[in-house]
Amino acid sequence: MVLLTIAHHYIIWHYSRALKEIWHVARNLMWFVVHFFSLPQLVRAYFAPFRRITEDRGQSFSFEDLAGYIIINLISRVIGFILRTVIIVCGVGCLLILCVGTSILYLLWLAAPLTVIGSLGFGIAVLLTA
DSSP states (O other): OOHHHHHHHHHHHHHHHHHHHHHHHHHHHHHHHHHHTTTHHHHHTTTSSSGGGGOOSSSSSOOOHHHHHHHHHHHHHHHHHHHHHHHHHHHHHHHHHHHHHHHHHHHHHHHHHHHHHHHHHHHHHHHHHH
């Protein structure tokens, strides 16, 4: 009788509280990945110059100053765009891996008690036929 009570409490815990706690841990990991890669900040500053490296325009009008101003600022923005794109892709990739891993964990967690019972039944069947 005690064994049935323990099994009953375990099944209730396994399919209710444990699933909530797994989701809580997965949500914390997702929050960590988003903030580790600074995804909101990178998206907001997507076209900003790399490390704020810019060239100021000179006081007098000169084609050389204007060309330097445009080229240096453009190169800085392109480098910033490329680096931010790489970091955003890595962050989204980590989030995707985390979501797939969480889904697989949920499926394994849901199937674990059934797997134990099935393995026990299979073992007994093999013992009885041998």
